[in-house]
Amino acid sequence: MESCKVAFFCWESLYAERVGGLANAATNLAETLVKQNHEVHYFTRGSIPDQTINGVQYHYCRPYGQNIVEYCNDMSKAMVSQFRTHDSPGKFDFLHFHDWHPVQALHYLQDRNTILTYHSTEYGRNGNQFGDWWEFREISGKEWYGGLIAKRVTAVSATLRNEVMTLYNVPEEKCEVIPNGIVPRAYRASIDPGEVKASYGIHPYAPLILFIGRLVYQKGPDLLIEAIRKVCQHRGDAKVVVAGTGDMRQFLQDRAKDLPVNFVGYIPDSEYIRLLNAADVVVIPSRNEPFGLVLLEAWSAEKCVVASNVGGLSENIDAFVNGIKVGVDPDSIAWGISTMVDEPWNAGALGIRGRNKVDRLFLWGPIVQRLTGAYSRVVA
Template sequence: MESLKIAIFCWESLYAERVGGLAPAATHLAQTLAQHHEVHYFTRGWIPDQTIKGVSYHYCQPQGNNIVEYCNSMSLAMVENFRRFDAGRKFDYLHFNDWHAVQALHILQDRNTVLTYHSTEYGRSGNHFGDWWEFKEISGKEWYGGLIAKRVTAVSAALKNEVMQLYHVPDWKCDVVPNGIVPREYQARIDPGEVKRAYGIQPADPLILFIGRLAYQKGPDLLIEAMKTVSRDHHDAQLIVAGEGDMRQDLMERAKDMPVHFAGYIPDSAYVRLLNACDLVVIPSRNEPFGLVLLEAWSAEKGVVASNVGGLSENIDSLVDGVKVEPGAGALAGGMNTVIDTPQQAVALGKRGRKKVDRVFRWGPIGGKILETYSRVAA
């Protein structure tokens, strides 16, 4: 394929404002495409424009009294920056990520546009429809983006079905393109006992790790309830909960007198150390369009117990490279006990997961799939 000029619009990135899994997904895709194409990344941040690993990052500083106003302001600033670099050779493809930049998509809808759904507001709200105005505004933007984009992608078949049902995106218009991973970023040579001691945990104690937003969608409350059963069956089992969110105070109340350690927000370096020191990663989500934590755990060769939902359900072969359970405290406890009972099984699950990462979730082939979607825009 001849060299293309590609614009990526995303409200977060690895090198400025970062919120969650969208940052590594969009940033690594941009870096993959930049190996053979000219890539410009329009995002927000309070730093000067810069070029990293072949990608030109263009920043803006939006303002707003709420998230919807803020993202509309961001979209307008993104378009202004975009037009500065659209002179001369025009951009071949414009790739938007999630709802945040839909106002920019609206302004530029006559171009070759692609919108990637990484999740939906319905899913983030715990698979139910909200009455608050922000839910309606954001859901409306998700619907409108799917309507006007020339092509749509979703990070899993489950999410594709969700956007088809919620927003009536036709099947022919939507491609499934999963997220990828850079495995070496999640591997570290550490002394597991030393890492455990730093959190007040004995080196021989089985360590269970949860990382993510402390929000209903992610199911941390189910995990705390499950831990009550696990603690009765394995008195030495310990749980570290890493992340922040609205549920934190309630979760801490529920976990009183339990072997649960709330680490709060942790930087990437601390996360990688914990990931490599733990004995089991648990992903108890009620809704999970993809589940990037799964790939991170597999990259570190860790066994995983996960809810049988969304992308987790699609990507895990149960009892081969992970354990899938129905979302609920009882099922989670059963899955966790099964793995803790047989530590050698956790090791085997993690090693098979690592092999699957190499087969399926490398960024090179995934970048190729995105390029195939781009080619369908102009077809």
């Protein structure tokens, strides 16, 4: 595709307001587009001056609102105002919106060449359940409306594509799969696993089980805690580190009072890399996972993954080849963890094969080439 000028609209980024995996995915997409000779302006939140990082031009706004819906509507208006100041004389070729947060901005700019990427849905974030509270209805309505008015739609997995087509009647010919990618070298580090374990009070030879993610129902940390109870009956030396914050933290800590689980809360990226490379098993017990960036991060570090057989995790893991797929229940999760803890040689082999799959299928360069193909179909 010839060089083009692209505007990103996303409520988070790696260099200002960062909430979850969306920041990583959208930022890396933008930076890879620049590497492929495209111009990218990234409209997002932040309380810092506009700046250019790795060739991407970031434009920040500071929205306000009584609730998340009002907040995102205010953010969208501010984004559009900033966008218009940069839209002339060289008009943008494509406008790329990420998730529901900037859908109001998509509404204002719907006459342009627009593309909307679903990274998840409100239905999925609530554990495949329909909510009857007003925020659920408002957010789901915005997700439906975004899919209706965008010229092109992408989803990060086939499961999510089917979900948005079913929930929001997005036509099949309008929606395609563009997966997330990874920069694998960022997650592989030469560390002394025993030293890292010791810093958490863990014996160097004790198996370390790692969970990182938001402590919310969708991510299944409660399933992990109940599974660990069973794992410890089998392996009394097993230790668990739970990294992340969320509404379920106090509940989980109460449930795990008698278990060898260390809740470390939010940790910086550097500490995450140390823990990731010291871990023996990475567990992803999600009830719903449209893609699952932690999977690619663990594979990049050549780590064995035990993951729920759902969504993008199910699509991307080849069972017993590069990971273990388990049911969404404590017994199955416990079985998967215990099996890998008992077979460290097999766990290591699965991790290496996971890294090989990353190098074949999940590098950002080829993925962004697929994305620019989707851009070209906006105007086809």
